[in-house]
Amino acid sequence: MSATVEAMVEIRSVHKNFGSLEVLRGVDLSVRPGEVTVILGPSGSGKSTLLRTINHLEKVDQGWISVDGTLVGYRRDGNKLYELREREVLRQRTKIGFVFQNFNLFPHLTVLENIIEAPVSALRRPRKEAVESAEKLLARVGLADKASSYPAQLSGGQQQRVAIARALALEPKLLLFDEPTSALDPELVGEVLDVIKDLAHGGTTMIVVTHEIGFAREVADTVVFMDDGRIVEQGRPADVLDHPTQERTRAFLSKVL
Amino acid sequence: MSLTSDPPIDPAAGTTDGPPAEKAVGKAADPGTDYGELTVVPARHPWRWVAIAVTAVLVAQFINGLVTNPGWEWDVFAQFFSAPVILKAVWLTLQLTVYGTVLGFALGIVLAFMRLSASPFLRTVAYGYIWAFRSIPLIVQLLFWFNLAYLYKELQFGIPFGPGFFTFDTMNLVGAVSAAVLGLALHQAAYAAEIVRGGVLAVGSGQLEAASALGIPKLRQLRRIVLPQAMRSILPNAANEIISLFKGTSIVSVMAIGELFYQVQVVYGRSGRVVPLLMVATAWYIILTTALSIIQYYVERHYAKGAVR
Numbered sequence: 001m002s003a004t005v006e007a008m009v010e011i012r013s014v015h016k017n018f019g020s021l022e023v024l025r026g027v028d029l030s031v032r033p034g035e036v037t038v039i040l041g042p043s044g045s046g047k048s049t050l051l052r053t054i055n056h057l058e059k060v061d062q063g064w065i066s067v068d069g070t071l072v073g074y075r076r077d078g079n080k081l082y083e084l085r086e087r088e089v090l091r092q093r094t095k096i097g098f099v100f101q102n103f104n105l106f107p108h109l110t111v112l113e114n115i116i117e118a119p120v121s122a123l124r125r126p127r128k129e130a131v132e133s134a135e136k137l138l139a140r141v142g143l144a145d146k147a148s149s150y151p152a153q154l155s156g157g158q159q160q161r162v163a164i165a166r167a168l169a170l171e172p173k174l175l176l177f178d179e180p181t182s183a184l185d186p187e188l189v190g191e192v193l194d195v196i197k198d199l200a201h202g203g204t205t206m207i208v209v210t211h212e213i214g215f216a217r218e219v220a221d222t223v224v225f226m227d228d229g230r231i232v233e234q235g236r237p238a239d240v241l242d243h244p245t246q247e248r249t250r251a252f253l254s255k256v257l
Numbered sequence: 258m259s260l261t262s263d264p265p266i267d268p269a270a271g272t273t274d275g276p277p278a279e280k281a282v283g284k285a286a287d288p289g290t291d292y293g294e295l296t297v298v299p300a301r302h303p304w305r306w307v308a309i310a311v312t313a314v315l316v317a318q319f320i321n322g323l324v325t326n327p328g329w330e331w332d333v334f335a336q337f338f339s340a341p342v343i344l345k346a347v348w349l350t351l352q353l354t355v356y357g358t359v360l361g362f363a364l365g366i367v368l369a370f371m372r373l374s375a376s377p378f379l380r381t382v383a384y385g386y387i388w389a390f391r392s393i394p395l396i397v398q399l400l401f402w403f404n405l406a407y408l409y410k411e412l413q414f415g416i417p418f419g420p421g422f423f424t425f426d427t428m429n430l431v432g433a434v435s436a437a438v439l440g441l442a443l444h445q446a447a448y449a450a451e452i453v454r455g456g457v458l459a460v461g462s463g464q465l466e467a468a469s470a471l472g473i474p475k476l477r478q479l480r481r482i483v484l485p486q487a488m489r490s491i492l493p494n495a496a497n498e499i500i501s502l503f504k505g506t507s508i509v510s511v512m513a514i515g516e517l518f519y520q521v522q523v524v525y526g527r528s529g530r531v532v533p534l535l536m537v538a539t540a541w542y543i544i545l546t547t548a549l550s551i552i553q554y555y556v557e558r559h560y561a562k563g564a565v566r
Binding site for chain 2: 055057086087090091092093094096098100102104105106107108109110117118121122150151152166167170
């Protein structure tokens with residue numbers, strides 16, 4: 001695996017500890033633009049933590065990550081890395097969309113206000129323009145009629161689609177999904193996966209942490225299997241899912257398939 | 258007619274309603290197969306009727322006492338209720354409440370965020386402040402502020418430990434009213450800090466995480482995402498605090514400030530009409546607290562947006 005210059009995401013020997021617990025023990029990964037990478041693995045394998053380090057919600061203890069050629073959370077000057085201030089980190093994050101397992105919509109704001117909040121306050125877009133593009137995004141996720149609803153008035157699947165629209169409103173170069181369907185009733189999973197598939201076909205670069213093997217098989221360009229803070233195996237879905245080379249991967253897949 | 262006499266637990270009230278209830282619960286129709294056809298007899302609550310009767314008698318006694326007992330001197334009450342001295346005192350009481358609340362909550366918000374800060378120093382200072390001001394009784398504090406001029410003859414604005422630019426005579430600057438406002442506000446700040454901190458903590462961590470994942474600027478996160486949601490749990494407690502501060506202003510009477518309670522004392526000291534004048538103060542406290550409660554209702558409704566389906 002060589003460090004290609006055109007990689008959208010470059011992760012190099014990343015380590016992360018929570019106290020004495022080593023969550024990430026040296027992770028390397030590159031993601032090319034327009035690719036969909038699906039990360040699989042058992043609970044506690046570090047996949048969500050890895051995803052959260054990519055937009056600096058978690059600070060890495062060792063190693064580095066770059067997105068679209070820019071170092072995440074640090075600035076290089078000569079031989080030193082300077083930790084970015086919060087304001088600069090926030091600005092970096094506007095280029096990276098993040099979708100949470102529990103949606104985390106703002107409950108006191110309407111669907112429309114949820115979507116335009118970041119474009120207006122972080123990117124200083126004119127409100128009118130932000131509203132227009134929010135309406136287009138809502139139509140794209142099939143919720144054009146819900147603009148003035150509050151999150152509590154929507155089903156889980158609808159809330160997650162709003163959360164996706166909210167992430168897209170910043171026109172990010174990279175979309176990160178942290179188990180986007182794990183908090184949903186089974187019959188609502190499909191509608192959210194359909195939206196994500198639609199984005200994948202549209203050429204958005206995405207990294208998706210999920211337990212949906214079928215989705216991985218259908219949409220992923222690369223499947224990454226993680227266990228115990230390391231990447232055990234990665235490759236095309238057909239290879240990793242149907243002909244895993246590692247015993248650990250085989251054991252995991254035999255349980256979830 | 259005395260209000261403190263034993264409440265008449267009337268045995269007759271219980272027996273009249275009691276027995277019929279038992280009969281009604283019995284089997285009504287033959288045990289058919291379709292229960293949907295049968296008549297439903299609601300359960301009876303004989304003891305509830307006993308309680309209602311007893312309570313009604315007590316309430317009637319109380320109202321009767323208010324109306325018939327000449328000791329209330331309602332004519333004196335009416336004469337002083339809207340007298341200029343009293344109205345002026347009500348106005349001063351309101352001012353003490355408003356200044357105490359505004360300054361108290363302003364400082365309280367600062368203290369709350371200090372306690373939530375990542376710096377152990379700021380956290381400790383804020384905690385120390387809250388600890389101290391919650392420990393000292395308000396009345397003791399007020400007397401300290403009233404005697405501030407004894408500790409510091411002059412107050413100076415300038416560079417800390419360096420030269421000063423403006424100097425004030427403490428006695429002139431910190432008059433009785435401003436000493437009272439200072440005392441009330443500093444006292445209030447300690448409680449307000451904990452209420453605001455509790456409200457901020459009640460906002461789920463996912464909310465801040467989502468806001469910062471979206472790159473929303475920090476101050477905007479607080480103002481637009483955290484505080485409006487925190488307000489839902491802050492408001493009921495804050496309203497309690499404001500109401501108790503409003504009534505707490507009566508403590509200021511120890512500093513001979515002409516607020517409502519002090520003024521009432523002055524008037525009855527002269528006229529000897531203690532009870533009707535206490536009633537004047539009571540009526541004003543009740544009216545204004547009611548107004549505050551009504552405001553609370555509407556403000557809470559405003560911040561409940563999105564919480565109800």
